[in-house]
Amino acid sequence: MSAPRVVLVDDHGLFRSGVRAELGRQVEVVGEADDVQPAIDLIASVLPDVVLLDVHLPGGGGQAVVQAIKADHPEVRFLALSASDAPEDVIAVIRAGARGYVTKTISTAELADAVRRVAAGDAVFSHRLAGFVLDAFAGGQASDAKPSFDPELDQLTGREREVLRLIAQGYTYKEIARELYISVKTVESHVSSVLRKLQLSTRHQLTRWAAERRLT
Amino acid sequence: MEPPAPWQRDPSWHRGPPWHRGPIGHRGPFWLRRRDGHGGPLRRDPDDRLGGGVAAGVAAWKGFSVTTVRIVFVLVTLVSAGWGVPLYVLAWLFIPAAGAEANIFSKARSDSGGVRLAVGLASLLIFVLLVAGALNGGWFISWAWPQVFSIAGLALIWRNAPPQEQATLRHLLEPLGAATGDVAPNRRSAWRLVIAAVLMAGGLGWLFSAHASLALLRPLGGVLLVIAAIVLALGPWWLRIARDLALERQAKARAEERVDIASRVHDSVLQTLALIQRRADDPQKVVQLARLQERELRSWLFEGRDPNEADEELTFAGGVRQIQQDVEATYGVPVEAVTVGDCELDENLGALIAAAREATVNAAKWSGASVISLFAEVEAGEASIVVRDRGKGFDPEAVPADRKGLAESVHGRMARRGGTAIVTTAPGEGTKVTLKMPRTMTASRT
Numbered sequence: 001m002s003a004p005r006v007v008l009v010d011d012h013g014l015f016r017s018g019v020r021a022e023l024g025r026q027v028e029v030v031g032e033a034d035d036v037q038p039a040i041d042l043i044a045s046v047l048p049d050v051v052l053l054d055v056h057l058p059g060g061g062g063q064a065v066v067q068a069i070k071a072d073h074p075e076v077r078f079l080a081l082s083a084s085d086a087p088e089d090v091i092a093v094i095r096a097g098a099r100g101y102v103t104k105t106i107s108t109a110e111l112a113d114a115v116r117r118v119a120a121g122d123a124v125f126s127h128r129l130a131g132f133v134l135d136a137f138a139g140g141q142a143s144d145a146k147p148s149f150d151p152e153l154d155q156l157t158g159r160e161r162e163v164l165r166l167i168a169q170g171y172t173y174k175e176i177a178r179e180l181y182i183s184v185k186t187v188e189s190h191v192s193s194v195l196r197k198l199q200l201s202t203r204h205q206l207t208r209w210a211a212e213r214r215l216t
Numbered sequence: 217m218e219p220p221a222p223w224q225r226d227p228s229w230h231r232g233p234p235w236h237r238g239p240i241g242h243r244g245p246f247w248l249r250r251r252d253g254h255g256g257p258l259r260r261d262p263d264d265r266l267g268g269g270v271a272a273g274v275a276a277w278k279g280f281s282v283t284t285v286r287i288v289f290v291l292v293t294l295v296s297a298g299w300g301v302p303l304y305v306l307a308w309l310f311i312p313a314a315g316a317e318a319n320i321f322s323k324a325r326s327d328s329g330g331v332r333l334a335v336g337l338a339s340l341l342i343f344v345l346l347v348a349g350a351l352n353g354g355w356f357i358s359w360a361w362p363q364v365f366s367i368a369g370l371a372l373i374w375r376n377a378p379p380q381e382q383a384t385l386r387h388l389l390e391p392l393g394a395a396t397g398d399v400a401p402n403r404r405s406a407w408r409l410v411i412a413a414v415l416m417a418g419g420l421g422w423l424f425s426a427h428a429s430l431a432l433l434r435p436l437g438g439v440l441l442v443i444a445a446i447v448l449a450l451g452p453w454w455l456r457i458a459r460d461l462a463l464e465r466q467a468k469a470r471a472e473e474r475v476d477i478a479s480r481v482h483d484s485v486l487q488t489l490a491l492i493q494r495r496a497d498d499p500q501k502v503v504q505l506a507r508l509q510e511r512e513l514r515s516w517l518f519e520g521r522d523p524n525e526a527d528e529e530l531t532f533a534g535g536v537r538q539i540q541q542d543v544e545a546t547y548g549v550p551v552e553a554v555t556v557g558d559c560e561l562d563e564n565l566g567a568l569i570a571a572a573r574e575a576t577v578n579a580a581k582w583s584g585a586s587v588i589s590l591f592a593e594v595e596a597g598e599a600s601i602v603v604r605d606r607g608k609g610f611d612p613e614a615v616p617a618d619r620k621g622l623a624e625s626v627h628g629r630m631a632r633r634g635g636t637a638i639v640t641t642a643p644g645e646g647t648k649v650t651l652k653m654p655r656t657m658t659a660s661r662t
Contacts, residue, residue, distance in 0.1 A: 131554030
């Protein structure tokens with residue numbers, strides 16, 4: 001597969017040029033934007049494979065970009081970056097439709113890997129995001145959960161839980177596959193299914209965070 | 217022999233007079249203040265003022281709530297037919313502001329222009345009142361007489377008060393200025409005044425005509441009209457005064473907050489940056505300092521925790537965080553901690569935390585890994601912590617028997633409380649220590 005075409009959206013020029021310099025050889029950076037509206041215009045015109053999106057933009061949250069683009073160009077994929085690990089940041093972009101979330105402290109190799117994985121249609125969870133998802137889906141049936149319309153969506157399977165635990169412990173997909181005696185492809189499908197639940201579930205914790213950010 | 221001055225006997229004196237005690241809002245609720253009047257010299261408190269801060273000053277002096285003092289003052293004014301107002305103005309003149317040495321009057325004495333203005337205004341008011349009294353000596357006139365002194369005092373204050381208090385007075389005088397065209401009125405306020413004047417005239421006419429006809433309900437209508445006129449004329453101005461006072465207080469609160477943040481940033485971030493500059497040749501130390509600082513700042517910004525405050529009631533997740541901080545600070549190895557769920561610590565979980573600390577320290581000391589991952593999860597039945605590194609690992613068989621770390625601090629500690637410890641390692645493969653501890657059922661905080 002050829003190098004994924006990437007657009008960088010971040011309001012810090014220094015960060016953009018840093019990422020561009022570091023990722024330069026492994027991905028093809030086709031554009032940069034520093035705010036919501038320029039980003040929407042740029043992405044709609046160049047239609048990249050992956051958008052590296054800062055969660056905090058001056059003209060609104062990164063989720064505004066995701067929502068605007070998803071409507072017309074569902075094939076464009078988003079990988080969210082942020083400096084903080086606040087759960088509401090995570091939930092905001094993921095529920096808007098981003099395929100993954102990593103913090104800015106990620107190493108270049110990991111970032112390049114994450115971009116490739118998102119470009120290939122997989123989900124990318126940082127270890128903190130994995131911990132947070134476990135937290136949000138904790139306890140099987142949380143007592144504060146409203147009657148669920150789709151219990152399937154509101155719970156993680158045992159296997160998904162195991163995969164998330166290992167991600168939270170810093171395992172790579174390959175290591176997880178070896179640890180659980182499954183293929184990397186299966187690990188990826190577990191993570192994608194967790195992502196789907198994260199985006200579609202109406203679990204109380206998720207909807208509460210979403211409601212606080214007026215995302216529902 | 218003379219008894220000591222009351223404020224010398226007052227045990228609360230060591231807290232200092234109010235102008236040394238910091239800004240308002242930091243003095244505790246009013247029911248506490250009631251008991252700790254500072255007993256020192258009486259000072260006006262311009263920080264908490266509606267007019268000159270006299271009520272606030274008295275409140276701080278004798279330890280009452282300022283609202284109580286204000287209510288008492290209004291009652292006194294009502295009972296004394298308006299004499300409370302000049303009394304207040306005199307207090308404003310003669311009581312020095314907090315932190316100031318001299319009162320306004322001592323300054324006003326040498327201000328001959330101000331004295332002339334005061335006498336002039338007072339005499340003008342006397343004249344108006346005499347004329348009004350000759351026409352109709354109602355209760356209003358008897359109430360207005362004391363205000364001769366008020367207006368003279370206010371004139372003196374206006375001329376001689378510090379700028380802040382002058383601003384208050386300007387507010388008080390603004391509608392007069394607007395009415396006389398002193399402050400250029402815009403079209404809306406002009407209309408407002410015209411309508412007010414018409415209502416006022418109508419209402420007064422109605423009132424006077426009521427003397428002739430004995431209809432009981434008609435004077436009531438007149439009174440209503442007069443009140444409407446007053447509200448219409450002065451209402452916006454009252455609102456503005458209230459709003460400006462609120463804004464002033466907000467600005468002050470903001471300024472205090474800024475000072476707070478500045479000192480926080482100085483104490484932590486700037487100090488760390490200085491340290492980093494000095495340690496620029498030691499990358500390990502620089503990274504460690506930066507991480508520590510990042511964590512501290514993050515916990516302060518996003519979680520609202522003051523890192524300098526000790527955790528009064530340590531929870532499971534707090535204990536894990538503590539391991540992370542301590543190991544990073546002591547060994548300079550980054551620890552990536554993820555916690556899922558939380559609960560109160562009991563003895564079992566305390567042992568689990570202690571074992572995890574030992575395992576983390578071991579990893580930091582021996583593994584040579586660049587990062588240690590710490591994963592803690594609280595479930596309904598058990599709590600578990602996984603300490604993992606990608607370091608060089610070791611051969612468990614080859615560890616000498618006298619090396620107590622793993623055997624005693626981890627295995628022994630867990631086993632004594634019914635937990636388990638599994639160490640997975642091999643040379644070159646990294647090390648993973650999985651610790652599990654059953655929970656006694658307490659309410660979990662997930």
